[in-house]
Structures are given as structure tokens and as C-alpha cells.
Amino acid sequence: MTAQVRPLALPLVLAAGCLLGASAQAADKTMVIGALTPISGAGSPYGSGMQKALQVGVDDINAAGGACGTSLSVVGEDTQTSPEAAVLAVKKLVEVNKVQAVMGTWSSGVTLAVMPITTAAGIPLLNTSGAPAISTDDKADLVWRFQATNGRFGRAFAEIADQGGFTRPATMAFNNASGIGNTQGFVEAWKKKGKDIVASVVYEPKQASYRSELQKILAAKPDVVVMGSYLPDTTIILREWFQSGENPDLKWIIPGWAANEKLVEALGPEVTEGLLSVDSISNEKAASLDHFNTAFQKATGASTGGNVYAAMTYDMAVVWGLAMQASCPDLSPKAINAKIRAVDDAAGEKVFTFAEGKAALEAGKTINYEGASSQLALDAYGDVTPDFSLSTIAKGKLVRKGVVSLPIE
Amino acid sequence: MDSAYLLNLAFNGAVIGLITALAALSITLVFGIARFPNAATGDVATAGAFAGLLGPVLGSGALPIILVGMATSAAVSLLFYVVLFRALAKRSPVASLIASIGMAFFLRAVLTYFIGHDQRVYPLPLVRAVPFGPLRVQAADIQVIVWAGAALAVTFALIHLTPIGKRMRAVADNPDLARSSGINANKVMVVMWVVAGLLAGLAGTLLGVKTVVSPEMGWDLLMPAFAATILGTIGNPLGAVLGGLLIGLAQELSTPLVGFTYKIGVGFLVLLLTLLIRPQGLFAKNSLVR
Numbered sequence: 001m002t003a004q005v006r007p008l009a010l011p012l013v014l015a016a017g018c019l020l021g022a023s024a025q026a027a028d029k030t031m032v033i034g035a036l037t038p039i040s041g042a043g044s045p046y047g048s049g050m051q052k053a054l055q056v057g058v059d060d061i062n063a064a065g066g067a068c069g070t071s072l073s074v075v076g077e078d079t080q081t082s083p084e085a086a087v088l089a090v091k092k093l094v095e096v097n098k099v100q101a102v103m104g105t106w107s108s109g110v111t112l113a114v115m116p117i118t119t120a121a122g123i124p125l126l127n128t129s130g131a132p133a134i135s136t137d138d139k140a141d142l143v144w145r146f147q148a149t150n151g152r153f154g155r156a157f158a159e160i161a162d163q164g165g166f167t168r169p170a171t172m173a174f175n176n177a178s179g180i181g182n183t184q185g186f187v188e189a190w191k192k193k194g195k196d197i198v199a200s201v202v203y204e205p206k207q208a209s210y211r212s213e214l215q216k217i218l219a220a221k222p223d224v225v226v227m228g229s230y231l232p233d234t235t236i237i238l239r240e241w242f243q244s245g246e247n248p249d250l251k252w253i254i255p256g257w258a259a260n261e262k263l264v265e266a267l268g269p270e271v272t273e274g275l276l277s278v279d280s281i282s283n284e285k286a287a288s289l290d291h292f293n294t295a296f297q298k299a300t301g302a303s304t305g306g307n308v309y310a311a312m313t314y315d316m317a318v319v320w321g322l323a324m325q326a327s328c329p330d331l332s333p334k335a336i337n338a339k340i341r342a343v344d345d346a347a348g349e350k351v352f353t354f355a356e357g358k359a360a361l362e363a364g365k366t367i368n369y370e371g372a373s374s375q376l377a378l379d380a381y382g383d384v385t386p387d388f389s390l391s392t393i394a395k396g397k398l399v400r401k402g403v404v405s406l407p408i409e
Numbered sequence: 410m411d412s413a414y415l416l417n418l419a420f421n422g423a424v425i426g427l428i429t430a431l432a433a434l435s436i437t438l439v440f441g442i443a444r445f446p447n448a449a450t451g452d453v454a455t456a457g458a459f460a461g462l463l464g465p466v467l468g469s470g471a472l473p474i475i476l477v478g479m480a481t482s483a484a485v486s487l488l489f490y491v492v493l494f495r496a497l498a499k500r501s502p503v504a505s506l507i508a509s510i511g512m513a514f515f516l517r518a519v520l521t522y523f524i525g526h527d528q529r530v531y532p533l534p535l536v537r538a539v540p541f542g543p544l545r546v547q548a549a550d551i552q553v554i555v556w557a558g559a560a561l562a563v564t565f566a567l568i569h570l571t572p573i574g575k576r577m578r579a580v581a582d583n584p585d586l587a588r589s590s591g592i593n594a595n596k597v598m599v600v601m602w603v604v605a606g607l608l609a610g611l612a613g614t615l616l617g618v619k620t621v622v623s624p625e626m627g628w629d630l631l632m633p634a635f636a637a638t639i640l641g642t643i644g645n646p647l648g649a650v651l652g653g654l655l656i657g658l659a660q661e662l663s664t665p666l667v668g669f670t671y672k673i674g675v676g677f678l679v680l681l682l683t684l685l686i687r688p689q690g691l692f693a694k695n696s697l698v699r
Binding site for chain 2: 040041042044175201202203204206207208209211212213215216219231232235236239240242243244245246262265266267268270271
């Protein structure tokens with residue numbers, strides 16, 4: 001008996017080994033994506049939450065059996081919120097880790113510096129930066145933006161100024177792509193309404209005083225100043241305005257990243273009373289945001305803490321996973337990239353999680369992923385159209401006044 | 410452009426120039442006596458500005474903030490001398506320069522590691538500006554003028570009226586001769602580094618009073634301060650102060666012509682023209698601390 005079995009045993013063992021090997025290989029099929037977020041530097045309040053959110057999205061995909069039979073893994077790098085550091089980091093991700101997509105760049109300066117490198121490598125870049133130049137510089141259609149462009153912020157500013165009944169707006173912009181983008185977006189939308197602005201200033205950052213700049217604005221007697229600014233310069237400008245005692249009834253429309261609790265903390269309730277703060281907000285009515293918040297809480301033991309960029313980064317992972325599924329079996333970065341708009345098809349069935357989307361795609365349906373961060377609705381440039389919140393600062397607290405939804409153009 | 414507008418621009422330029430001048434004076438003192446451009450000056454100022462945040466523990470108003478800031482910067486400055494620059498004094502000035510750049514990065518890294526990148530503000534009351542004719546003068550500006558004026562006066566008195574100042578000038582003039590005449594060079598160096606630290610700390614806290622306290626503030630101050638030092642002839646204290654004022658005034662007064670984006674360029678254009686026409690700086694006649 002044993003003698004008869006023995007000749008069969010070796011081939012059997014070999015065959016079993018091959019099968020095992022093959023199945024092990026299938027489970028091993030992973031795609032590496034890079035998380036390039038600001039863990040240190042000016043973006044540090046957001047970066048680590050973004051990195052965790054990306055991992056939450058990837059865990060979602062892997063828990064659903066991966067996309068197109070492939071699971072995802074994440075390699076994280078720190079941009080230090082500095083273009084120089086980000087360029088070194090992205091080179092490492094591309095050349096050493098062989099990532100198939102880079103996600104999570106935050107500051108516009110960083111995104112603009114990283115874009116040429118990912119594009120040259122044929123890899124998509126998914127970012128949360130606002131600068132309008134990102135749209136137009138992306139000739140290869142490999143760059144996707146999950147945050148409102150500064151132009152859209154500007155359009156929201158114009159809606160708010162119009163609704164507020166202001167007639168003599170002036171603009172002040174920090175001299176970079178984001179600051180100028182905000183105010184230019186405002187001016188364009190404002191002029192489209194057939195109205196004029198009374199003065200505009202573009203200022204250099206890191207000044208010991210913005211008094212001269214302010215002097216020019218105040219001389220034009222505006223009723224509202226629309227800002228394209230950051231926290232430190234906004235703090236100094238508002239303090240100098242208040243102390244000057246000129247135009248005490250002047251109103252200010254300021255992006256949310258500059259007009260927040262920290263601004264109130266720095267200036268006190270008296271100076272900040274009545275300031276208008278405009279910020280892009282997450283997709284508050286969508287089930288995807290609830291799903292994300294729960295998953296984030298479960299994975300990290302903490303809430304997102306109002307970090308709107310976390311939901312954006314989570315959506316990047318989900319959109320990428322769905323595009324992989326849609327592009328199956330071709331999983332080259334370019335093929336997946338070409339399917340990103342297909343999973344955000346306005347005519348498709350609305351889905352709110354990766355698992356739902358994967359099931360619908362497998363059933364041969366077209367889908368429309370409603371993101372946790374926004375409805376997405378990616379336009380010709382690969383930019384999303386989120387909603388905006390309008391808050392005023394009253395007695396040192398930010399109070400939500402309403403939501404501004406821009407029409408999809 | 411009406412004259413009131415220009416007057417306000419000039420006033421603003423002078424106030425900014427005074428802060429630059431304090432940092433430039435610190436740089437030029439070190440250059441005159443220890444003979445290297447101290448790139449850590451800006452970050453020593455930042456350290457003082459952060460230390461100033463502890464000032465309100467001692468009492469209200471700007472005074473405790475400024476005093477704590479100055480004392481801390483002086484301590485940091487002296488520490489750098491004792492552990493580093495004293496040992497490098499016999500080497501070429503390039504060694505000290507590179508070491509000072511390293512110290513600058515080190516100091517900033519330590520600050521950001523423990524305190525983070527968030528901006529801080531001093532808890533000072535906000536006061537409405539006082540009009541002087543067409544001029545609107547803010548409380549912070551008066552602080553800057555009074556403190557900078559006093560610091561400059563005390564520094565010049567120290568250099569020109571006291572025995573230690575005389576020795577400092579002797580060391581600046583000829584270190585070997587000074588030593589052979591029985592001057593304790595080490596003692597002179599200690600005094601000089603403390604004074605340079607006090608000036609840097611004052612520049613940092615005054616900048617913090619006017620703006621916000623952030624880890625990069627001193628580094629951003631360094632470039633205009635170096636420009637002022639070169640413009641006013643390296644090693645010349647009076648020149649450093651006038652250089653700072655000149656750059657501040659040139660930047661602000663040029664804004665009606667060149668706009669706000671290019672005003673910083675104007676400061677450096679002034680420097681460039683000086684270097685082309687008068688490479689030794691404006692006040693080269695009595696170069697070095699004399």
C-alpha cells in the first residue's frame with residue numbers, strides 16, 4: 001500500500017505546493033500608494049489626521065476584499081509643509097517605494113512643486129490645495145483636487161458679499177497663488193454681477209507691519225474687505241486696523257483657515273466681533289460622512305476634530321479604489337486614472353461607501369460616489385465643488401449662519 | 410500722493426527700521442569684536458520673543474515681557490560663546506560663521522520641538538492710535554521708539570564712555586596689541602556677547618509686540634538686518650542703526666511707486682547700489698568699533 005502511494009506522493013505535494021503558492025500570491029497582490037501629508041510645519045494641525053484618514057479609507061477597501069482582487073497599502077511621508085522637503089519625499093515615494101499614486105498634499109506651494117515629478121512618473125496626484133494654477137498646469141489630467149479651488153472660495157465670497165448687501169468691497173491678498181487666487185476669484189465673480197471694487201492690495205508676507213498696506217485700503221473707504229490671507233498676517237492686519245481707530249464699522253470676509261478660534265484667541269472678542277468666516281465644509285447630509293466619522297473614531301479612538309481635510313483624504317482612497325475596480329483588470333496608474341470620472345458619474349447610481357460602489361460596479365452599473373468631503377462632481381480640471389459655510393464671530397465664538405452651495409458650472 | 414500719506418509711510422518705515430537696526434547693531438558688534446557674521450542673531454531674537462511669553466507671570470504690561478526676553482537672549486548668546494564661539498575664535502571666521510548657522514537651525518528646531526509652529530501673541534491690551542496732526546501713532550510704535558532709542562543710547566554710552574567699552578574698542582582694533590597691553594580679552598568677549606544678546610532679545614520682543622511670536626520671525630529679520638549692517642559699514646554701530654533706518658524708509662516710501670509686492674526688493678536695491686558705488690559701506694571712515 002505504502003509502496004503504491006509513494007510514487008504519487010511527490011507530484012501531489014508539488015501540486016499542492018504550487019496551488020498554495022499561487023493562492024498566497026493572489027493574497028499578496030498589493031498596490032502601494034503614497035500618503036504625502038504635512039505632519040510638521042504650518043499644516044501640522046491637519047497632516048497626521050489626513051494620514052490616518054487615508055489609512056481608514058484603505059482599510060475600508062481591504063475589508064471589502066480589495067479592489068479588483070488587489071489590496072492597498074500606504075507608505076507615509078512628511079512634506080513638512082515645505083516644497084523642498086516635499087520634493088525629496090515624493091522622489092523617495094516614487095523611486096524607492098514605487099507607489100502607484102500620491103495622495104494628500106496640502107499647501108498649494110507643495111502641490112505645485114510635487115506635480116511635475118508625479119506627472120513625469122505617470123502617477124496621479126490627489127491633493128487638498130486651493131491654488132487655481134494647479135488646474136491649468138495639469139496638462140496630463142493626472143492631478144485631482146478634493147478641496148475647493150481658491151477661485152471657488154472667491155465665488156463664495158462674492159455670494160456672501162452680495163447677500164450681505166455690501167457695495168464697496170476692497171481686497172487684500174497674501175502674495176502667493178492661494179491668496180491671490182481667493183481675491184481674484186472674488187473680483188471676477190463680483191464683476192460678473194456688474195459691480196466694482198474700490199481698492200485692492202497684494203502684500204508680501206512676513207512683514208513687521210502691514211500699516212502702509214492697510215492705509216491704502218482704508219483711504220478708499222470700503223464697507224467690507226475681502227481677504228486672501230493666513231492666520232499670522234490676518235492677526236497683525238486686524239490688530240493694526242483696530243488700533244488705528246479708522247473705519248471702525250468696517251466688515252471683513254476671511255477664509256476659515258485664517259478666521260478661526262486661534263484668531264479670536266490672539267485678538268480677543270472685541271476686535272473679532274462680526275468678522276465673517278467662510279470655509280469649505282464636509283458633505284454634511286451624506287451617509288458617507290457618517291460612515292467615515294464612525295470608522296475614523298473606531299480606528300484612531302479620536303474624532304476628526306473638525307479637520308475637513310481628513311474627509312477629503314479619505315475620499316481620495318475610496319475614489320482610487322473604485323476607479324481600480326472600474327478599470328479591472330488593467331491596474332496601471334494611467335488606466336485607473338482614466339476611470340476616476342467614471343466613478344463620479346452624475347447619471348450613475350449614488351453610492352456612499354467603497355463596498356456599495358464595488359458591488360454596484362460588479363453588477364455592471366454606473367456609479368456616482370457621494371464623498372464624505374463633498375458631492376465631488378469633478379469638473380473638466382479634476383476639481384470638486386464643495387459647499388461652503390458662512391460663520392460670524394459673535395462674543396468670541398464662531399456661529400454658523402448658513403451654507404452656501406455654488407451651482408455646478 | 411498727499412503729504413499726510415507720505416508722512417505716515419515714513420513713520421512706519423522708521424519704526425520698522427528701528428527694529429531692524431537693533432538686530433543690525435547686535436550683528437555689527439559681534440562682527441567688530443569677534444570678527445564673524447553671526448547668523449544665529451535672528452534665532453537668538455526668536456528665543457527671547459518666546460521667553461517673553463513668560464513675562465506676564467511677573468507682571469502686566471510690556472515691561473516684564475521685554476525684560477524676560479532680553480535676559481533670555483543674553484543668556485543664550487553667552488552660552489553660545491562659552492560652549493562654541495570661544496573654542497572657534499582661533500580658527501578662521503568661516504568656521505564661526507558655519508557654526509552660527511548650525512546654532513541657528515538647532516535653536517529653531519529646539520523651539521519648534523517644544524513649542525510647535527503655532528503663532529503666539531503677548532497679552533497686551535489693544536489701544537487706539539493717538540493722532541499727532543496727520544500722523545496716527547499706535548501704542549506699539551511708541552514702545553518700539555522709546556525702547557530702541559534707549560537701547561541705542563545705552564549701547565553707545567557703553568562703547569564710548571565706559572572703561573569696558575574702551576577695552577572693547579581696543580580688542581576690535583587690534584586683538585593682539587590689546588592682549589599684550591594687559592586687556593582681558595575673555596572678559597571683553599563676555600560683555601560683548603551679553604550686550605549683543607540683549608539687543609537681539611529686544612529686537613525679538615519688540616517685533617513680537619508689533620506682530621506675532623512665531624519660530625521663523627527672527628530668521629526673517631536676519632536678512633534685512635544683514636543688509637543694514639553692510640549698508641552702514643560692517644562693524645560700525647552707528648552705521649548699522651542708520652542702515653536699518655534707511656532700508657526701512659526706502660521700502661515704505663517707495664510703495665506708492667513700486668507697490669507693496671516689490672518694496673522688499675527696494676531695500677536690497679539700495680544695498681546693491683551702495684555696494685556698487687561705495688563697496689565699503691556708507692560709514693567706512695571709522696570702520697570697526699573705534
